[in-house]
Amino acid sequence: MKHPDHLRCLLPVLAALLLNACSAPRFQEDSPRTVLPPRLGVDHARMADGYRLPLARWLPSGAPRAAVLALHGFNDYHRAFAGLGPALAARGMAVYAYDQRGFGATATRGRWPGSGRLVEDARSMAKLLKQRHEGLPLYLLGESMGGAVAMTLLGGDDPPPVAGAVLIAPAVWARETMPLYQRAALWLGARLLPGLSLTGESLRIRASDNDAMLRRLGADPLVIHRSRIDTLYGLGNLMDRALAAAPHLKVPALILYGMHDQIIPRPPVCRMLATLPTQGQWRFALYGEGYHMLTRDLQGARVLADIGRWLEDRHAPLPSGSEVPPRVLHGLRKKGCDALWRQAGRRMAAAP
Numbered sequence: 001m002k003h004p005d006h007l008r009c010l011l012p013v014l015a016a017l018l019l020n021a022c023s024a025p026r027f028q029e030d031s032p033r034t035v036l037p038p039r040l041g042v043d044h045a046r047m048a049d050g051y052r053l054p055l056a057r058w059l060p061s062g063a064p065r066a067a068v069l070a071l072h073g074f075n076d077y078h079r080a081f082a083g084l085g086p087a088l089a090a091r092g093m094a095v096y097a098y099d100q101r102g103f104g105a106t107a108t109r110g111r112w113p114g115s116g117r118l119v120e121d122a123r124s125m126a127k128l129l130k131q132r133h134e135g136l137p138l139y140l141l142g143e144s145m146g147g148a149v150a151m152t153l154l155g156g157d158d159p160p161p162v163a164g165a166v167l168i169a170p171a172v173w174a175r176e177t178m179p180l181y182q183r184a185a186l187w188l189g190a191r192l193l194p195g196l197s198l199t200g201e202s203l204r205i206r207a208s209d210n211d212a213m214l215r216r217l218g219a220d221p222l223v224i225h226r227s228r229i230d231t232l233y234g235l236g237n238l239m240d241r242a243l244a245a246a247p248h249l250k251v252p253a254l255i256l257y258g259m260h261d262q263i264i265p266r267p268p269v270c271r272m273l274a275t276l277p278t279q280g281q282w283r284f285a286l287y288g289e290g291y292h293m294l295t296r297d298l299q300g301a302r303v304l305a306d307i308g309r310w311l312e313d314r315h316a317p318l319p320s321g322s323e324v325p326p327r328v329l330h331g332l333r334k335k336g337c338d339a340l341w342r343q344a345g346r347r348m349a350a351a352p
């Protein structure tokens with residue numbers, strides 16, 4: 001997922017254009033008109049408005065014990081789970097991942113569909129999978145932007161009846177946690193230069209320590225490599241909603257981040273942790289060698305093992321030992337964000 005910090009270089013240009021007429025960025029409407037019942041096909045799902053979402057599935061050799069709906073990150077597509085899907089299928093789970101609207105091989109690739117549509121697509125997919133696997137527990141799994149979609153859905157009105165959620169580096173970098181210059185650049189850019197596309201290549205941000213995987217993504221034609229400013233603005237809207245949904249996240253959840261994540265800064269992560277329900281059924285793991293793309297990092301096998309174990313038994317210890325103890329999290333409000341990372345770092349350094 002690209003992050004909006006690369007808009008800082010645009011601020012002087014955007015300010016010079018401020019004399020031009022400003023208008024709010026236009027996205028596709030958030031509430032599509034119902035045309036047909038959503039349907040799950042072999043290689044795609046059709047939404048209520050007729051929109052087709054390419055679909056991949058990884059099924060166990062026998063009867064599944066659970067179903068998992070996986071939501072990919074910003075500018076990615078369903079192949080983000082090409083490693084996770086088979087790993088969970090080997091544990092007896094039916095895994096489904098689709099190209100979210102505006103990404104991958106969808107018809108409106110590269111255009112932001114609106115946060116509401118992304119959330120409603122996820123709701124429709126969850127309903128379809130509950131029908132397909134009646135009687136089985138259904139889990140939502142979201143990476144980065146996909147985690148933000150899952151949080152917004154589960155923390156909103158009328159959440160689907162899921163058994164839990166796995167949130168892999170969820171994108172919660174809401175505007176309230178951004179510096180003023182970033183918020184200003186994003187606001188102006190979306191109104192004055194909405195169609196301008198940026199790559200973010202000059203930022204030298206590492207999304208993962210797995211260089212071979214990053215090179216493959218760079219050569220993948222279905223991965224979006226340039227993002228429109230209005231799309232980044234829309235992503236900001238979604239992250240606002242995800243962070244606001246954190247206090248209302250009532251389902252069991254496994255929340256995972258890497259200590260070297262250069263995409264989602266620490267302050268919004270700590271804000272999310274501080275606002276999650278104090279009596280919630282959520283658990284938090286922080287990986288000492290982890291970056292943003294945790295399941296595809298060089299230590300991704302450890303993360304996959306933790307996810308698989310939690311899905312099998314939400315109360316079992318995580319095999320990696322990366323879980324942050326509840327007592328550390330409870331002291332977050334008093335000690336602050338940096339203290340959490342320091343204490344977690346000391347604990348990991350002392351581990352055998």
